[in-house]
Amino acid sequence: MTTPSLSTRDLTIRFGGHVAVNQVSADFYPGTLTVIVGPNGAGKTTYFNLISGQLPATSGSVHLDGVDITRYGAARRTSMGVGRAFQLTNLFPNLSVIENVRLAVQSRAGIGMNMFSVWFSHKELISRAEHYLERVALADRRDTRVAALSHGDKRKLEVAILLALEPEVMMFDEPTAGMSVDEVPVVLDLIHQVKAERSKTVLLVEHKMDVVRSLADRIIVLHNGTLVADGNPVEVMASPIVQEAYLGAPEHA
Numbered sequence: 001m002t003t004p005s006l007s008t009r010d011l012t013i014r015f016g017g018h019v020a021v022n023q024v025s026a027d028f029y030p031g032t033l034t035v036i037v038g039p040n041g042a043g044k045t046t047y048f049n050l051i052s053g054q055l056p057a058t059s060g061s062v063h064l065d066g067v068d069i070t071r072y073g074a075a076r077r078t079s080m081g082v083g084r085a086f087q088l089t090n091l092f093p094n095l096s097v098i099e100n101v102r103l104a105v106q107s108r109a110g111i112g113m114n115m116f117s118v119w120f121s122h123k124e125l126i127s128r129a130e131h132y133l134e135r136v137a138l139a140d141r142r143d144t145r146v147a148a149l150s151h152g153d154k155r156k157l158e159v160a161i162l163l164a165l166e167p168e169v170m171m172f173d174e175p176t177a178g179m180s181v182d183e184v185p186v187v188l189d190l191i192h193q194v195k196a197e198r199s200k201t202v203l204l205v206e207h208k209m210d211v212v213r214s215l216a217d218r219i220i221v222l223h224n225g226t227l228v229a230d231g232n233p234v235e236v237m238a239s240p241i242v243q244e245a246y247l248g249a250p251e252h253a
């Protein structure tokens with residue numbers, strides 16, 4: 001097996017007396033899409049926050065390509081290749097859709113975030129940004145101010161920004177949450193495409209079991225902050241603990 005691109009070892013965070021993520025160890029590989037499931041409050045988003053650097057670990061470690069990034073902040077992790085579609089918090093609401101993606105393309109190109117500094121390659125940056133907008137079916141909203149977008153279009157824009165950053169590790173936290181039924185396929189198709197390319201390490205937090213079934217190469221189950229199952233979807237779905245605790249009940253979908 002290849003070297004993991006991302007690893008967590010005994011990763012733990014406490015909030016006062018509450019252990020929200022408890023000694024979670026897992027390796028994530030390029031070309032594999034792992035879905036993290038578990039009941040509300042299981043620690044899925046907190047685990048994501050520990051990986052992307054939004055929260056500092058109480059103990060344990062996070063490694064990217066063998067480098068210990070546990071003490072690195074979120075921005076540094078992003079620049080190293082840990083990309084995450086945030087829940088709308090990384091959008092610039094007063095800029096247009098295309099400018100938001102252009103800034104991500106620019107950041108990926110290592111030019112920096114100063115939008116007034118690099119006129120010489122502006123055309124190329126815009127052309128790259130347009131490519132990503134087309135991929136998420138947002139080309140017709142190109143010049144719309146982000147604040148005026150529908151919720152679903154903002155979520156699609158987040159995905160465009162994530163794609164534009166071309167991260168090695170791509171993290172999606174319920175990417176279709178709050179989307180209308182007709183908007184969902186665009187985002188799911190994109191994640192399918194990313195998965196088909198088989199070069200990225202993809203992590204997905206998802207409640208909708210039909211989405212989990214269609215996308216997962218591997219499923220991790222968290223419960224009370226602890227990893228209770230980890231394996232291929234058929235095995236994990238069939239395991240008694242998962243059947244009883246999470247999958248026996250009617251699905252969230």
Ligand SMILES: Nc1ncnc2c1ncn2[C@@H]1O[C@H](COP(=O)(O)OP(=O)(O)OP(=O)(O)O)[C@@H](O)[C@H]1O
Pocket residue numbers: 015020038039040041042043044045046047
């Ligand atoms: N900043 C915080 N301070 C205190 N407690 C927190 C904080 N963030 C998360 N928690 C607690 O940690 C636990 C795990 O929360 P988390 O949001 O990670 O769960 P989740 O599995 O993502 O749930 P959901 O499916 O509802 O999104 C919960 O009990 C939550 O209340």
